[in-house]
Amino acid sequence: MTISDHRFACQLQTVSGEIYDFDDPGCLLSFLGERHPAVHAIYFHALEGETWLRAPAVAFITGQHTPMGYGLGAVADATPNAIGFERAQSMIAELAQHRHDAGRMPEANAGDMR
Numbered sequence: 001m002t003i004s005d006h007r008f009a010c011q012l013q014t015v016s017g018e019i020y021d022f023d024d025p026g027c028l029l030s031f032l033g034e035r036h037p038a039v040h041a042i043y044f045h046a047l048e049g050e051t052w053l054r055a056p057a058v059a060f061i062t063g064q065h066t067p068m069g070y071g072l073g074a075v076a077d078a079t080p081n082a083i084g085f086e087r088a089q090s091m092i093a094e095l096a097q098h099r100h101d102a103g104r105m106p107e108a109n110a111g112d113m114r
Contacts, residue, residue, distance in 0.1 A: 002023065003021065003023045004023050004067045005023065005066075005067055006045055007045060007046075007047050007048075007073065008023060008024050008025060008045065008047075008064075008066050008067055008072075008073065008074075009021070009022070009023060009044075009045040010022045010024075010025050010027075010028045010042070010043060010044040010045065010074070011028075011042070011043045012028055012031065012032070012037065012039065012041075012042050013039070013040045013041045013042070013043075014037045014038055014039060014040055015038040015039070015040045016038065017040075018037075023067045023068065024066045024067045024068035024069075024070050024072075025044055025060065025066070025070065025072040025073070025074055025088070026066065026068060026069075026070020026071070026072055026092050026095075027068050027070065028042065028044075029070075029072075029088055029089050029092040029093075030070075030092050030096055032089065033089065033092060033093045033096065034096070041054065041055075042054065042055035043055070044058050044074035045074065046074055046075065046076075047061060047064070047073035047074055047075055048075075053074050053075075053076065053077075055085050056084075056085040056086070057077050057085075058074050058075070058076070058077055058085055059074075059075050059076065059077040059078075059079050059082035059083060059084050059085070059088075060072040060073060060074055060075065060082055060083050060084075060085075060088045061073045061075050061079065061081070061082050062083065062091075070092065070095075072088055
């Protein structure tokens with residue numbers, strides 16, 4: 001994957017040695033929720049500076065303009081007003097469910113399509 005903005009780059013390394021690069025933390029968190037890989041390590045590029053933060057000792061600032069629109073920027077886990085790794089995972093899972101539900105036709109109307 002092409003990393004369009006290094007401030008939001010992240011990487012997942014599996015136990016079997018596969019390496020996945022992502023250009024948005026939300027994409028990585030979504031991948032975790034959908035695929036459930038055996039994780040060896042996860043790294044997030046810090047929103048500011050040139051450091052990498054290892055999960056789960058990372059937090060996220062919401063409301064960022066990210067490459068894929070998830071809005072999460074990685075910061076140190078002690079950053080005020082940041083949400084933790086597990087809360088970010090829950091947020092992304094809720095968003096994925098909402099997007100899935102929005103694309104599905106309501107049951108009441110499904111029978112009307114003849």
